[in-house]
Amino acid sequence: HLQNDGPAGEPDEPGTPGWELHLPVRTGPGETVIRKSEDDGFEETSLAAELTAAGVRSLAVCGVMSEMCVLATARRALELDYRVVLPHDAHATYDIPAAPDISDVVPAAMASRVAEWALGDEVEIVARAADVAFDTADGTTDGSTRTA
Template sequence: MRTAVLVVDVQRGLVEGEAAVPDADTFVAGLAAFLERARLDGVPIVHLQDEGTAPDSPIRRGTEGWELALAVGSGEVVLSKSDDDGFRGTGLHDTLQARGADRLIVVGIQSEMCVAATARGALDRGYTVVMPREGHTTYDVPDDDAGGPAVPAALVARVAEWSLGDAVELPQTLDDVTWS
């Protein structure tokens, strides 16, 4: 098996300022160290960058918030996307196939949306998917006017993992991830 890392939507507008995910600094530092380990071991890395098309999006294209929050290394690929699933309309599958990847470590922001959708897209295309619990994050869900309860981000992330079923490997930490 050849492993690649997919970094989903780790953009400045989601880790800085008012729209930052909870504990953003710790999350970004952990991913930066993880990516450095992948680089040292020669693991291909692909960054997905959401276009942020909504007028009030904190990651609207062309703004500082749209910029990637993690450094992109030499030979790494950045693909823009406008769909939750990073495989739709991006050339991601072809990019991964060109690198011989059949096992993907999926990390990033909004566990229940773009991270889970991209993981599902990978499963649908026959990839083995690893989603380390420490490698994805999201937001607290506020209560709503209809009486729906608030849900903490950690629980939202756990439900996103659960929704993917048994087909996804879920190591606890980024340090637990292996390349084979």
């Protein structure tokens, strides 16, 4: 799991309401929380080292915001030769405000879809996170989706 640490006064300032991970995480074997301050979850974090140590080569990238953290982390994972799966129902964003003389409001659903498209054909886009399963090191299918 990646948790964003924003600057003081921002909605994701550590320790403030709304900063907590949406789903409770009980850290332990297979459940790690890595705190980050950049959009790219690999930048200046231990993510790559922890994935390498665990033998992980495939990632399901989920979260907010589709066009920022999700896109940046997925793009870096592709550059690092990970298999990247992007479940359509497991990333989201906000409406993009209108820009006078440029565009109307861009609905959040459209912005998320554009973020998927921007990753090109290297990423695997699936409709539902519930459909994501990876093979474990011993070749069996792990129906759970563990994240780092």
